[in-house]
Structure formats: structure tokens, C-alpha cells
Amino acid sequence: xxxxxxxxxxxxxxxxxxxxxxxxxxxxxxxxxxxxxxxxxxxxxxxxxxxxxxxxxxxxxxxxxxxxxxxxxxxxxxxxxxxxxxxxxxxxxxxxxxxxxxxxxxxxxxxxxxxxxxxxxxxxxxxxxxxxxxxxxxxxxxxxxxxxxxxxxxxxxxxxxxxxxxxxxxxxxxxxxxxxxxxxxxxxxxxxxxxxxxxxxxxxxxxxxxxxxxxxxxxxxxxxxxxxxxxxxxxxxxxxxxxxxxxxxxxxxxxxxxxxxxxxxxxxxxxxxxxxxxxxxxxxxxxxxxxxxxxxxxxxxxxxxxxxxxxxxxxxxxxxxxxxxxxxxxxxxxxxxxxxxxxxxxxxxxxxxxxxxxxxxxxxxxxxxxxxxx
Numbered sequence: 001x002x003x004x005x006x007x008x009x010x011x012x013x014x015x016x017x018x019x020x021x022x023x024x025x026x027x028x029x030x031x032x033x034x035x036x037x038x039x040x041x042x043x044x045x046x047x048x049x050x051x052x053x054x055x056x057x058x059x060x061x062x063x064x065x066x067x068x069x070x071x072x073x074x075x076x077x078x079x080x081x082x083x084x085x086x087x088x089x090x091x092x093x094x095x096x097x098x099x100x101x102x103x104x105x106x107x108x109x110x111x112x113x114x115x116x117x118x119x120x121x122x123x124x125x126x127x128x129x130x131x132x133x134x135x136x137x138x139x140x141x142x143x144x145x146x147x148x149x150x151x152x153x154x155x156x157x158x159x160x161x162x163x164x165x166x167x168x169x170x171x172x173x174x175x176x177x178x179x180x181x182x183x184x185x186x187x188x189x190x191x192x193x194x195x196x197x198x199x200x201x202x203x204x205x206x207x208x209x210x211x212x213x214x215x216x217x218x219x220x221x222x223x224x225x226x227x228x229x230x231x232x233x234x235x236x237x238x239x240x241x242x243x244x245x246x247x248x249x250x251x252x253x254x255x256x257x258x259x260x261x262x263x264x265x266x267x268x269x270x271x272x273x274x275x276x277x278x279x280x281x282x283x284x285x286x287x288x289x290x291x292x293x294x295x296x297x298x299x300x301x302x303x304x305x306x307x308x309x310x311x312x313x314x315x316x317x318x319x320x321x322x323x324x325x326x327x328x329x330x331x332x333x334x335x336x337x338x339x340x341x342x343x344x345x346x347x348x349x350x351x352x353x354x355x356x357x358x359x360x361x362x363x364x365x366x367x368x369x370x371x372x373x374x
Contacts, residue, residue: 001025015049015133033070037078039063047133054089054096055133074111079104084130088153090138101157103128118169129158131189135205148202156207160185175221183213192243210242226265232257252277266300308346 005021023041030036043059065078084101107125114120137151166179188211196202215237222230234255241248254277260270273293295311 001027015047015053017133018046018048020044033068035067037063037065037067045132052091053133053137054087055136056085056087057130057132058085059083059130072113075109077106077108079106082128084157086136088136090153097153099153101130103157103159105159117171118167120168121166123162123164125162127160127162129160129189131155131157131205135189146200148196148200150202150204152205155189155205156187158185158187158189158207160188173223175219175223177217177219179217181213181215181217183211185211188241190241206243208241208243210240212240214238227262229260229270230258260296268298270296270298272296304350306348308348310344310346312342312344 001024003021003023003025005019007017007019009017021041021043023039026038028036039062041059041061041063043057043061045057045059047053047055047057059082061080061082063078063080065076068075080103082103082105084103086099086101087096088099089096105126105128107123109121109123109125111119111121133151135151135155136153138153139150141149161184162181163183164179164181166177168175168177170176186209187207189205189207190211191203192206192208193201193203215235217233217235219233220231222228232255235253237252237254239248239250239252241250254275256272256274258270258272260268262268271293273291275289275291277289292312297309298306300306
């Protein structure tokens with residue numbers, strides 16, 4: 001299977017990105033229990049901005065995986081070999097810089113069918129994140145005199161260790177799932193703040209000494225076909241960052257809940273509410289939480305065509321929670337703000353799904369290296 005994908009975008013300061021991806025997949029089901037999968041891919045990215053920026057990134061990669069399946073169990077192991085080539089010239093006066101990386105990223109997963117109503121899965125992987133121009137560019141943005149922003153061309157790729165486990169129980173009307181994740185990195189890339197000699201706050205990026213993440217998730221759904229759907233999800237996440245001699249432990253919480261009611265055969269009315277943190281810098285001791293609610297109406301004309309009306313953020317509450325540590329005491333501050341709302345109209349047409357064998361492979365041409373979980 002051969003896949004080709006192109007994309008182009010224009011961003012701030014006339015920054016233009018052109019991206020070409022070519023991938024070849026080969027799958028071989030040896031028999032009912034054994035199969036293997038081979039993938040070769042090349043990603044070419046070009047960043048240009050008013051002839052001042054000349055930055056090219058090339059990512060050739062090769063991935064091989066092996067699968068073993070029975071009625072009660074499914075196992076999968078794979079390894080990826082990835083080369084990253086960065087050719088960077090940030091201005092006509094600066095020298096051209098080349099930075100190359102090579103990473104080997106293995107992964108393994110197992111799914112166990114405990115009963116007709118429950119499953120357990122475990123996954124181990126070594127995800128990688130390659131910094132691009134948004135993280136590397138040394139240009140200093142002084143548009144806000146009190147808060148400067150600058151990239152760091154000396155960043156190294158972020159390599160992590162990820163272990164996740166999940167359990168799911170389901171019946172005809174209900175579904176309940178629990179999951180836990182642990183992630184460790186010795187060179188995580190995150191925003192870093194410091195005050196320069198002029199007194200301005202500078203935000204940049206750097207590879208930290210160590211970062212850890214532990215999260216617990218819960219998902220619940222109750223559904224009566226063509227009548228009612230109730231669902232909710234919640235997450236408690238603990239993060240720990242180590243920068244030079246400073247440590248930043250942090251707990252964050254978020255939750256989403258929704259109810260959909262079928263008014264008549266083709267129309268539904270629902271409400272979705274959520275609360276989530278808004279903190280960005282790993283050094284923040286100030287937690288900002290945002291609660292919102294969305295009212296949604298949907299009418300289905302056919303199995304492929306539907307129309308949606310969203311009253312977004314008709315309830316909006318901004319909560320600032322600040323924890324200030326002084327010796328062993330913590331002080332609590334709370335500030336609430338109410339904001340506006342808007343209405344959106346959406347027409348959705350479903351063109352259908354990929355053929356079953358392509359969908360089952362779960363591969364295709366994807367550039368996941370540019371996605372970073374914060």
C-alpha cells in the first residue's frame with residue numbers, strides 16, 4: 001500500500017510550511033495467529049519566511065511489527081528506526097546549522113479478553129518528539145515589552161518511556177473504563193521562564209533534567225438506543241519536573257460530562273459541560289481552571305448527512321486558584337470571571353470509511369512526531 005500526503009500552511013510573520021510525506025506499507029498475514037507489518041516513510045518539511053528563514057527537515061523512518069493473536073489474547077511488538085536531518089539558517093547573516101538525530105523506538109502491547117464483558121490491556125512504548133521551527137527559532141519576539149518569547153536551536157529530541165494499563169467493562173447499555181499511565185523522560189522539552197537583565201519575563205524552551213507524569217482516567221457511558229445517552233470522563237494527573245536545582249510537582253484535574261436526549265426519530269438535544277486546567281508553564285504555582293458548557297442540537301437527514309447547532313459556552317466560568325508556598329503553609333486565592341458566548345452552525349457529511357483491511361492495520365501515513373502531549 002502506497003500513501004502520499006502533501007500539506008501547506010501560512011502562519012504568523014509570513015511563515016510558510018510545505019510538507020511532503022511518502023510512505024509504503026507491506027503486510028503479510030502468515031496464518032490465523034501470526035502476521036507482520038513493514039513500513040518505510042519519508043517526511044520532508046520546508047519552512048520559509050520572507051527569504052530570512054531557510055529551514056529544511058527530513059525524516060526517513062522504517063518500522064517493523066509482529067502480531068500474534070488467539071481467541072483470548074492479542075500480542076504486538078514493533079520497533080522503529082528514525083533519522084532526523086535539520087538544515088537551519090535563520091537569517092542571511094547567520095551560518096547554516098545542521099543537526100542530525102537518530103532514534104530507535106520500540107513498543108509492545110498486549111490485550112486480554114477476561115470475559116465476554118471485560119478486557120484488560122497493557123502497552124509499553126518509547127515515544128519521540130522532534131522539535132521543529134516553533135521550538136528552535138532563536139528570533140526574539142518583543143511584541144510584548146514585558147514578556148519576550150524566543151526559541152532554542154540547541155534542543156535535543158524528547159525521548160520518553162511510556163507504560164499504560166486499562167480495564168474495560170461493558171454491557172448492552174453501559175460501558176465503564178479505567179486506565180493508568182506513567183511517562184518518564186530524561187530530556188523533556190517544555191516552556192521555561194526567566195527574568196533577563198532588563199527586567200522582562202522571557203519564555204523559551206529547554207531540555208529538562210527529568211520529567212514524570214502519572215495519570216488516572218475514568219470513562220462511563222449509559223446508552224439507550226434512540227432515546228438517551230449519558231457519559232462522563234475524568235482525569236487526575238500528577239506531573240513532576242526537574243530544572244537545574246528546582247523541582248516542580250503539580251496535580252491537575254479535569255472532567256467532562258454530557259447528556260443527549262432523542263426528541264424524536266432524527267433529532268437530539270444535548271448539553272456538555274467540562275472543567276479543565278489552563279496552566280502552561282511547568283514553573284507555574286498558579287492554577288487556572290476554566291468551566292464551560294455547550295448546548296447542542298442535532299438533526300439527522302440520512303445516515304451520512306446531519307446538521308448541528310451549538311450554543312458554545314453559554315455557561316462560562318473562569319476560576320483562578322493560586323497556591324503560594326511559604327515555609328510549610330499554603331495560602332488560597334480564588335478569582336471568578338464570567339465571559340461571553342456564541343452560536344455555531346455545522347453541516348456534516350460522512351463520505352464513509354476506509355476499506356476494512358486498511359482501517360484494521362491502523363497505520364497509513366501519519367506524522368505523529370509533531371504531536372506533543374502537555
